[in-house]
Amino acid sequence: MMGLQKANAIATSSIAADEKRGMTMGFFEDLSATVNRGLDDASRMADNAGAKFKLAEAKRRRREAMADYGESMFEAYSQEPTFAQGREELIAAVAKIDEEIAAIQAKIDENERRTAEKKTVLSCPTCGATLAEGVNFCSNCGTAIAYEPPAEPAQPVEPQQPAQPQQPAATVDFEVVDNPETQA
Numbered sequence: 001m002m003g004l005q006k007a008n009a010i011a012t013s014s015i016a017a018d019e020k021r022g023m024t025m026g027f028f029e030d031l032s033a034t035v036n037r038g039l040d041d042a043s044r045m046a047d048n049a050g051a052k053f054k055l056a057e058a059k060r061r062r063r064e065a066m067a068d069y070g071e072s073m074f075e076a077y078s079q080e081p082t083f084a085q086g087r088e089e090l091i092a093a094v095a096k097i098d099e100e101i102a103a104i105q106a107k108i109d110e111n112e113r114r115t116a117e118k119k120t121v122l123s124c125p126t127c128g129a130t131l132a133e134g135v136n137f138c139s140n141c142g143t144a145i146a147y148e149p150p151a152e153p154a155q156p157v158e159p160q161q162p163a164q165p166q167q168p169a170a171t172v173d174f175e176v177v178d179n180p181e182t183q184a
């Protein structure tokens with residue numbers, strides 16, 4: 001009997017709890033909605049971060065495409081007077097940068113050429129033994145190995161400007177002297 005009473009008591013309290021829960025349901029719904037909205041915010045922010053990354057990436061690709069486009073336009077029309085008009089500074093700037101690129105590239109090429117040359121396997125001029133890379137003496141006969149400086153590139157060598165002797169600046173003093181004798 002005691003068990004049934006206890007069960008009833010539990011059932012009653014459970015109903016009471018349900019009723020109480022019913023009274024507070026609005027609060028829980030609000031909280032639940034808040035939590036759901038929070039989750040939405042988090043996933044929306046994550047989605048937005050992804051979208052922003054994609055946007056930056058797409059903009060970067062657009063800039064590259066525009067650079068290619070501009071370059072092709074430049075190649076095609078920079079010699080046209082109508083195109084060049086108003087773009088003189090831009091065209092001059094590009095020409096200057098092109099010169100710079102050519103000079104840097106030439107330096108790189110020259111360095112690589114010299115490096116490749118030094119790596120060339122030589123043979124001893126005395127005994128003909130194959131020499132290891134960069135050795136100063138033949139390991140077979142001891143002949144000193146002189147490395148010839150690499151041949152100058154086939155570019156025309158710029159004539160050296162003769163040193164201009166420092167000329168004193170010609171100074172001419174114009175001094176108007178009033179000659180009182182001629183004014184008489």
Ligand SMILES: [Zn+2]
Pocket residue numbers: 124125126127128129138139140141142143
């Ligand atoms: Zn040798």
